[in-house]
Amino acid sequence: MCNRKGTLIRYGDWLCEDAGMMTSAAPDGSAVPDGTDGTDGTDGADGAVPRRRRDVERNQRALLDAAGAVFATSGVGAPVREVAAAAGVGVATLYRHFPTRSDLVVAVYRHQVDACAEAGPALLATEPTPFAATLAWVHGFVDFLGTKHGLGRVWEGDDAGFTALHVLFVERLVPVLDGLLDAARASGEVVAPVTAYQLLRAVGDLVAWAPQDPDYDVRRMVTLLVSGLRQEPPAP
Amino acid sequence: MCNRKGTLIRYGDWLCEDAGMMTSAAPDGSAVPDGTDGTDGTDGADGAVPRRRRDVERNQRALLDAAGAVFATSGVGAPVREVAAAAGVGVATLYRHFPTRSDLVVAVYRHQVDACAEAGPALLATEPTPFAATLAWVHGFVDFLGTKHGLGRVWEGDDAGFTALHVLFVERLVPVLDGLLDAARASGEVVAPVTAYQLLRAVGDLVAWAPQDPDYDVRRMVTLLVSGLRQEPPAP
DNA sequence: CTCGAAACGGAGCGACGTTCCGCACCGTAA
DNA sequence: TTACGGTGCGGAACGTCGCTCCGTTTCGAG
Numbered sequence: 001m002c003n004r005k006g007t008l009i010r011y012g013d014w015l016c017e018d019a020g021m022m023t024s025a026a027p028d029g030s031a032v033p034d035g036t037d038g039t040d041g042t043d044g045a046d047g048a049v050p051r052r053r054r055d056v057e058r059n060q061r062a063l064l065d066a067a068g069a070v071f072a073t074s075g076v077g078a079p080v081r082e083v084a085a086a087a088g089v090g091v092a093t094l095y096r097h098f099p100t101r102s103d104l105v106v107a108v109y110r111h112q113v114d115a116c117a118e119a120g121p122a123l124l125a126t127e128p129t130p131f132a133a134t135l136a137w138v139h140g141f142v143d144f145l146g147t148k149h150g151l152g153r154v155w156e157g158d159d160a161g162f163t164a165l166h167v168l169f170v171e172r173l174v175p176v177l178d179g180l181l182d183a184a185r186a187s188g189e190v191v192a193p194v195t196a197y198q199l200l201r202a203v204g205d206l207v208a209w210a211p212q213d214p215d216y217d218v219r220r221m222v223t224l225l226v227s228g229l230r231q232e233p234p235a236p
Numbered sequence: 237m238c239n240r241k242g243t244l245i246r247y248g249d250w251l252c253e254d255a256g257m258m259t260s261a262a263p264d265g266s267a268v269p270d271g272t273d274g275t276d277g278t279d280g281a282d283g284a285v286p287r288r289r290r291d292v293e294r295n296q297r298a299l300l301d302a303a304g305a306v307f308a309t310s311g312v313g314a315p316v317r318e319v320a321a322a323a324g325v326g327v328a329t330l331y332r333h334f335p336t337r338s339d340l341v342v343a344v345y346r347h348q349v350d351a352c353a354e355a356g357p358a359l360l361a362t363e364p365t366p367f368a369a370t371l372a373w374v375h376g377f378v379d380f381l382g383t384k385h386g387l388g389r390v391w392e393g394d395d396a397g398f399t400a401l402h403v404l405f406v407e408r409l410v411p412v413l414d415g416l417l418d419a420a421r422a423s424g425e426v427v428a429p430v431t432a433y434q435l436l437r438a439v440g441d442l443v444a445w446a447p448q449d450p451d452y453d454v455r456r457m458v459t460l461l462v463s464g465l466r467q468e469p470p471a472p
Numbered sequence: 473c474t475c476g477a478a479a480c481g482g483a484g485c486g487a488c489g490t491t492c493c494g495c496a497c498c499g500t501a502a
Numbered sequence: 503t504t505a506c507g508g509t510g511c512g513g514a515a516c517g518t519c520g521c522t523c524c525g526t527t528t529c530g531a532g
Contacts, residue, residue, distance in 0.1 A: 053478070053529055079519065090481035095521065135470055152445075192460055195451070202457040205445045206438055209388075215431070220469070221438040224428055227467045228460035234371055289498055292510070315488065326512035331490065 060097050062087040067108045075150035076105055102163040105154045113172050116144050120176035130183035131190060135226050137180055138203055141173070142222050145207040152208035174200055181229075190229045199225075296333050298323040303344045311386035312341055338400040341390045349408050352380050356412035366419035367426060371462050373416055374439055377409070378458050381443040388444035410436055417465075426465045435461075 066087035070078045080101055084094045098104040120137050127133035145151055154165050178196035185191070203222055210218040302323035306314045316337055320330045334340040356373050363369035381387055390401050414432035421427070439458055446454040 051530075055529070056479070059479085080521085081519085084481095091520090092482075092522080093480060096479070099521095101520065132470070192463070194456065194460060198452055198457060201447075201452055202442055202460075205441050209441045209445065211437075216434055216437055220430065221434060221461070223469050224430060224438075224464035225457070225461045227428070227464035227469060228462070231463045231466065233456070233459050233463060234368070287499075289509070291498070295510085316490085317488085320512095327489090328491080328513075329511060332510070335490095337489065 059087070059089050059093055062089065063094055063097055063104070064107060067104055071105070071108060071148065076148050076154055077150035080104070100164060102154050102165050105151075106164045106168050109148070110168065112144055113168060116141055117172045117176045120180055124180060124183055129189060130180065130187045131230070134177070134180040134184050134190070134229075135223070137177065138199075138222060138226055139219065141200075141203060142207050142219055145204065146210070146218065149212065169200060169204065170197065184229070191232055192229045193233075194229060199229075295323070295325050295329055299325065299330055299333055299340070300343060303340055307341070307344060307384065312384050312390055313386035316340070336400060338390050341387075342400040342404050345384070346404065348380055349404060352377055353408045353412045356416055360416060360419055365425060366416065366423045367466070370413075370416040370420050370426070370465075371459070373413070374435075374458060374462055375455065377436075377439060378443050378455055381440065382446070382454065385448065405436060405440065406433065420465070427468055428465045429469075430465060435465075 063083065067083045070083050070086050074082065080094055081091055083104070084091045087094070094104070098107060119140055120133075123133040123136050123140075124130060127136055151165075154163060174196045177200055181190060181194075181196050181199070202225060206221055206225065207218050210216060299319065303319045306319050306322050310318065316330055317327055319340065320327045323330070330340070334343060355376055356369075359369040359372050359376075360366060363372055387401075390399060410432045413436055417426060417430075417432050417435070438461060442457055442461065443454050446452060
């Protein structure tokens with residue numbers, strides 16, 4: 001928000017609990033592979049790369065755990081200092097692992113986003129119609145976002161929406177929703193000319209800023225939006 | 237955003253170009269009438285109140301003009317210092333007239349909101365159907381919000397959505413939209429069980445955070461949302 | 473054990489919204 | 503016209519934010 005460089009930082013798989021190979025973001029924007037341990041099948045051209053330091057891994061894990069806990073209690077908008085303190089490290093360490101606040105959020109929620117993405121094809125198989133599958137998937141997305149109050153600030157980001165969270169959603173979820181929409185369009189249920197990106201963005205805006213007001217039911221508004229897909233848009 | 241007291245500040249008619257009577261916000265939340273000139277019909281119990289100082293009025297006007305210009309060029313998220321500098325006054329003067337950033341925004345756009353509100357009944361008379369009137373009115377609202385990029389931060393506010401802008405919208409626009417929706421429901425066009433507040437809030441969220449991305453058309457998404465009003469919501 | 477590179481911690485930077493306080497100005501009364 | 507009292511003013515200052523700089527520590531290979 002302050003004086004960051006304008007480069008689009010590629011987010012990588014910071015947490016390697018599910019994949020050994022990692023890529024870390026260099027400040028100039030080029031993604032370089034981390035020299036992980038030699039157990040995995042990396043091309044051993046230069047096997048002399050030093051082993052990953054143990055404190056690095058420990059701190060990374062501590063940061064992710066702490067961030068998860070802090071975000072769960074204080075909301076996603078919690079200050080980075082708070083996360084760093086909870087992890088028992090300095091802020092510089094946090095920023096060395098996660099170049100941006102948004103990157104930290106992405107790392108914390110990445111596997112949840114993955115689960116959300118993987119639910120798409122499954123729903124297409126189990127739900128009675130493609131439109132029902134689409135609606136169910138969007139509701140799952142809403143439920144996912146709804147538990148993270150204050151996500152809006154991260155979702156919106158600073159300048160043009162080039163947050164890491166935004167990139168993650170576009171890369172991971174837009175294709176899934178696109179498949180659902182295509183199927184629903186093929187079945188004739190969906191007729192409105194709307195792209196998956198537009199719909200996802202709209203749902204995100206709707207949910208990310210929803211108040212915890214009992215008079216306001218986000219799910220209902222999202223349902224309203226998705227229902228609109230079944231109609232030709234009005235004339236103008 | 238920083239260390240404001242949690243009191244809900246009542247916004248008053250800061251700019252008296254259309255109404256002489258003014259109320260200013262006291263820090264404890266109680267609205268007290270400003271001692272304006274005795275020309276208007278105030279209860280003259282204490283007519284000895286000193287006349288309003290001329291510099292006060294001049295600065296207020298300068299601030300509003302400057303804020304309008306700055307918001308138009310730098311966006312609504314422009315720093316208060318910038319507005320104060322453009323008006324040629326100190327920040328303290330700005331804060332004396334507008335207790336919060338959000339209050340300044342409200343004061344700048346108040347008459348536009350009024351115009352938006354007044355367009356409601358008119359559209360009901362000119363548009364072919366109440367639903368068409370509703371859609372047209374919502375589109376007008378979108379156009380109004382769309383010109384103010386960066387409004388999201390103000391729209392969202394800090395804690396629970398108790399921004400002055402929020403209060404203004406709820407007090408001024410919700411009744412108007414309610415009338416439109418009632419008419420559209422009476423005509424049978426709108427069947428979805430949605431309140432005016434819910435719809436306005438959803439449209440606001442949709443628009444306030446819309447990117448200037450050419451791939452994303454807010455108007456289309458809002459139309460989608462309003463179109464959903466014509467259908468019974470899907471089962472759950 | 474030595475040593476150099478990599479990682480660390482926390483002070484520091486710039487920007488933000490908002491408040492404090494000594495001084496200047498305005499309007500009234502003599 | 504001048505003196506005066508209080509209201510309004512300006513800008514430095516405060517607390518917080520995301521993020522960076524740099525002297526110091528620590529890891530692990532030789």
